[in-house]
Amino acid sequence: MKKRILTLLYFSLVTVYSIQAQKYTALDSLRGSYHANRSCYDLNQYHLQLKVDPATRYLSGTNRIFCTGLSESRSLQIDLDQSFDILSIETSGGTAKWKRMGSSVVLQLPFLIEPGKKFWLDVVYKGHPHTAADPPWDGGFVWETDSDGLPWIGVSCEGEGASLWFPSKDHPADEPDSVFLQYEVPRNLVAVGNGQFLGRKAISDSTYQYSYKVTYPINQYNVTFNAAAYQTWSDTVLLPVSGKVLKMNFYALREDLEKAKNQWVQAKTVLSVLGRQFGDYPFPNDGYKLVQTPYLGMEHQSCIAYGDKFENEAFGFDYIVMHETGHEWWGNYTSANDHADLWIHESFCTYSEALYVEALQGKEKAMDYLVFQKKKIKNKSPVHGERDVYFHDWKDSDMYYKGSWTLHSLRFIVNDDVLWFDCLRSIRSQFGMKPVSSITLQKHMSAFLKRDLSPFFQQFLDKTQWPELEFRRVLKDGEGTIAFRWKTEVKDFQYPAPIFINGNPHRIETGNRWTEIAFRDPIKTVEADERLFLYRLKEVK
Numbered sequence: 001m002k003k004r005i006l007t008l009l010y011f012s013l014v015t016v017y018s019i020q021a022q023k024y025t026a027l028d029s030l031r032g033s034y035h036a037n038r039s040c041y042d043l044n045q046y047h048l049q050l051k052v053d054p055a056t057r058y059l060s061g062t063n064r065i066f067c068t069g070l071s072e073s074r075s076l077q078i079d080l081d082q083s084f085d086i087l088s089i090e091t092s093g094g095t096a097k098w099k100r101m102g103s104s105v106v107l108q109l110p111f112l113i114e115p116g117k118k119f120w121l122d123v124v125y126k127g128h129p130h131t132a133a134d135p136p137w138d139g140g141f142v143w144e145t146d147s148d149g150l151p152w153i154g155v156s157c158e159g160e161g162a163s164l165w166f167p168s169k170d171h172p173a174d175e176p177d178s179v180f181l182q183y184e185v186p187r188n189l190v191a192v193g194n195g196q197f198l199g200r201k202a203i204s205d206s207t208y209q210y211s212y213k214v215t216y217p218i219n220q221y222n223v224t225f226n227a228a229a230y231q232t233w234s235d236t237v238l239l240p241v242s243g244k245v246l247k248m249n250f251y252a253l254r255e256d257l258e259k260a261k262n263q264w265v266q267a268k269t270v271l272s273v274l275g276r277q278f279g280d281y282p283f284p285n286d287g288y289k290l291v292q293t294p295y296l297g298m299e300h301q302s303c304i305a306y307g308d309k310f311e312n313e314a315f316g317f318d319y320i321v322m323h324e325t326g327h328e329w330w331g332n333y334t335s336a337n338d339h340a341d342l343w344i345h346e347s348f349c350t351y352s353e354a355l356y357v358e359a360l361q362g363k364e365k366a367m368d369y370l371v372f373q374k375k376k377i378k379n380k381s382p383v384h385g386e387r388d389v390y391f392h393d394w395k396d397s398d399m400y401y402k403g404s405w406t407l408h409s410l411r412f413i414v415n416d417d418v419l420w421f422d423c424l425r426s427i428r429s430q431f432g433m434k435p436v437s438s439i440t441l442q443k444h445m446s447a448f449l450k451r452d453l454s455p456f457f458q459q460f461l462d463k464t465q466w467p468e469l470e471f472r473r474v475l476k477d478g479e480g481t482i483a484f485r486w487k488t489e490v491k492d493f494q495y496p497a498p499i500f501i502n503g504n505p506h507r508i509e510t511g512n513r514w515t516e517i518a519f520r521d522p523i524k525t526v527e528a529d530e531r532l533f534l535y536r537l538k539e540v541k
């Protein structure tokens with residue numbers, strides 16, 4: 001039974017992707033699509049128990065995966081990197097058999113999954129985890145030492161996924177509703193995971209086990225492990241909307257303690273400012289942590305990784321504290337249901353940097369910040385990736401900077417800041433903790449803003465040319481009429497553009513056909529207003 005389902009799946013995927021793109025294999029589809037062996041069950045909870053041995057750089061442990069059936073099946077898929085051995089898979093209904101195909105692990109179950117039926121899988125595993133060559137861009141474990149020569153360990157896996165280091169249902173479309181983490185480490189280290197700290201207990205003469213509980217749904221790649229001889233302190237911040245107290249806990253190396261205490265106080269400002277803009281910090285019961293890591297940073301939910309230099313950017317704030325905390329709203333609470341739509345994480349978060357500058361330093365400074373971001377747009381490949389495959393082949397950083405400018409340009413179209421911020425907040429209330437596709441999100445924004453935004457999003461997220469606003473002087477110079485049209489790769493691009501006529505700002509409404517607009521005064525100059533909308537202006541004769 002298992003084999004036949006798999007064979008059918010295998011062939012249908014091969015056929016689809018051999019037509020669309022040769023570069024993907026059936027294994028990529030098995031890993032990246034939400035096929036029947038994944039959609040037949042819903043994740044409820046992970047209980048990850050892990051022993052980490054820094055001396056041998058070795059992991060051994062168990063992940064008990066609690067699930068609820070969604071449709072009938074005798075097989076299901078989990079994922080685990082090939083560098084690990086699976087020792088056994090017990091389930092609530094007996095011992096399971098399994099077959100490994102790349103990083104996919106397909107289980108033959110001793111029971112039938114049925115809708116509503118609860119069950120669990122206990123995966124015992126061990127091995128040397130992949131060591132990251134260039135974290136956090138290349139994921140994996142990072143084994144560093146502090147200035148006292150003590151281990152300083154972290155892991156990041158945004159591109160590769162959680163199965164890089166523990167057995168998981170590694171697809172963004174499903175999130176466990178809660179996670180229980182228990183990390184055993186040598187006694188001279190402090191282990192830090194996401195969520196609430198539950199306690200520490202002695203396991204052997206040389207090790208302690210640290211326990212944490214995440215009480216909200218969490219992205220797979222956000223589950224994390226840190227260990228070092230951390231110095232810790234606590235603080236609180238008032239959540240601006242509810243007025244409730246949020247607990248904050250900080251973990252820094254001894255040699256950086258004073259610098260961290262000075263720099264990380266900015267997290268309170270970020271939580272206050274973004275709370276006012278997008279609604280309160282979305283994981284209040286789990287608290288907020290900042291942890292010093294041996295890699296630049298990562299948005300690990302309620303347990304932000306910080307590995308920067310404790311210095312401010314030119315705009316006067318700490319980029320990693322701001323950006324990674326911004327992900328708590330964009331990426332962690334509102335998440336993409338396929339890696340191809342990761343712009344939902346990065347574009348909104350990068351745009352929130354500009355809104356942060358706006359809140360603290362005003363609109364002019366925020367414009368300067370956006371111009372600084374714009375210089376990084378490359379237009380090498382679309383912002384959207386390819387869905388249903390193991391896609392992580394990003395050619396540039398456009399999902400950050402072009403994505404930020406997509407949203408900034410949309411704000412110009414909306415032309416109503418109250419409505420614009422209401423729209424941003426509506427995304428959170430509509431899709432929070434329910435992973436969403438880019439298309440569904442776009443439809444929601446179109447409906448909320450009462451304007452068809454599909455050509456707009458297609459042009460900015462699927463195409464790589466700049467929208468070009470063409471203009472020509474219709475009559476002789478000095479008679480005040482100009483024709484405008486959008487030249488775009490998509491049809492029906494009917495949106496306003498900001499331009500300067502004789503140095504004065506105007507909002508031009510046009511589409512892909514010529515629209516003539518009469519101006520009162522003779523036309524001397526026509527210039528693009530490049531601070532409000534992502535486009536280029538071109539005069540044609």
Ligand SMILES: [Zn+2]
Pocket residue numbers: 323327345346349
């Ligand atoms: Zn990011």
